[in-house]
Structure formats: structure tokens, C-alpha cells
Amino acid sequence: MRLPMWNSPHAVTALLLASLAGCAGAAGSSSAAGPNSAAQSEPGAQSLSARVIALIVRETGAPEERVTPKARFVEDLGLDELDMIELVMAMEEEFGIVVSEEDFESLVTVADAIEYVRTHMRP
Template sequence: MERKKIIATVNDFLVNEFEVDSDEISNEANFKKTLGLDSLDYIDLVVVIESNFGVKLGEADFKNIVTFDDFYSKIEHKIAEKNA
């Protein structure tokens, strides 16, 4: 899956399912601060990622995510691993 499609899909479900203001989503924006998710929200996010991309992110995957660009890259990497 190409990166543009990943970004569009992620941004779409963040806006529609997590009620994030689309103006606050940018590659450089702080992922955790912008989303303000609690632990249950992270579980929902993992489920949405799995249903949209067929990959699962674990707790360790979120530790190194600082920006939205990091998040997109992590999903892209997981998809590549799955398809390898």
C-alpha cells in the first residue's frame, strides 16, 4: 500500500472515529498530544488499524512514535513486514 493511501486512511478514521480536528493533523504534529488518547482509546486505535490495514500495533510500537509521520511510517513498516 502506498504511503499517500495510508495517510489518507489514517487521517480519515482519526477525524471520523476519534473526532480529531483535521487542521491539527500534520506530519510534524505531536501524535500523543494532538490525539489526547487514554488507554481505552489506544485499544480502539489498534482495532481500527488492524481492520483497515490488517496489521497489529502493540504497546512497544507506540513508544517511539512522536509525530504523525512516525505513526504513518510505523504502519507502512508493519504492512511491508506482513507482505514480505
Template sequence: MNRTEIENKVRDFLIEDLEVDEEKIYPDARLKEDVGIDSLDFVDIVVIVEKNFGFKIKPEEMAGVATLNDFYSYIESKVG
């Protein structure tokens, strides 16, 4: 799976499952401040990522993930 496919899947589940406005989804968007991801959303993201990408998110690995670009890179490192 390439970077574009990852970005598209993430965008789709943010819009469809978490009801994030599409204009809030851009590479440098901060997950909490700009996209509006809270702790309840994070639980949903863990389930969605496992379903869509086939791996479990470990909370300690997400410590340095602040932006959508970081999140894309994290997923890419796991599925690439």
C-alpha cells in the first residue's frame, strides 16, 4: 500500500466514521487542535486502523504523532 492509498483511506474514515469536516483534513493539521480528535475518537481510530490496515496501534508508538502527516507516516511504517 502506497502513501496516497493510506492518505485516501484515512481521509475516508475521518469523514465517514468520525464526521470530520473535509476542510480540516490536510497534511499539517494537528490531530487534536485542528482535526478535533479526542480520546473517544482515538478508541474508534484504533479499531478502524486495525480493520483497514491490519495492525494494532500501540499507544506508546503514537506519542510522537501530532499531525495527520505524522499519522500517515506511522501507518506507512507499519504496512510498508
């Protein structure tokens, strides 16, 4: 008897990303004019949001239920400056972007990070 494909690491990853995308979409839809509202209407925006959220969870070890677009890195997720530097370095590597010092200071929430990646990623 062959086991279902859910025992595959790739299937588990796909399920996790789909779950995170659903959480990000639900969190973004609760605010009518939040920073994520325009992003949710763009094609592929939800998958990018899910990728950024998955990266944040992986790099920070923060519980995934706390990593929502409105979550603040320092106050809500408990990151310090070194954690933020490591997270930004991971974002730069993962998405092929460069974050300047000025822009680094503007990354306060998860939504800020998602929007930054969206606007600075090359198509």
C-alpha cells in the first residue's frame, strides 16, 4: 500500500504556505484601507505575502500565528536590532533586494516588509 503524498516534505511545505497565505489574506481583509489592502488585489500578492511571512517565521522563530501583517517586529514579535539585521539580510538574499540604512529604519511591521519586498523586487 502506498502512503499519501502528504508525507513528502514538499507537500508539507506547500500546505504550510497555503495555510499562511490564508492567514495573511484574512488578516489583511479585516482593515478596509490598511497597508495590505492594495496588495491583496494584485495578482500573486498573496503568494508573495506568504513567502515573506514564512521567511519571517523561519528566521525569527516567532510563532506563525503572531506573524500577521499588523505585527510590529520589536513590540509584538520581540526582535532586537541584531534580529532585525539578520532578518533583513535573509530578505535581501531570498528576494534579491538591497535594503538601505534609511529603508531599514522604516521596516516597523510585517506589512512594511511585505510592501518593501513587493516594490523593490525585480520582476
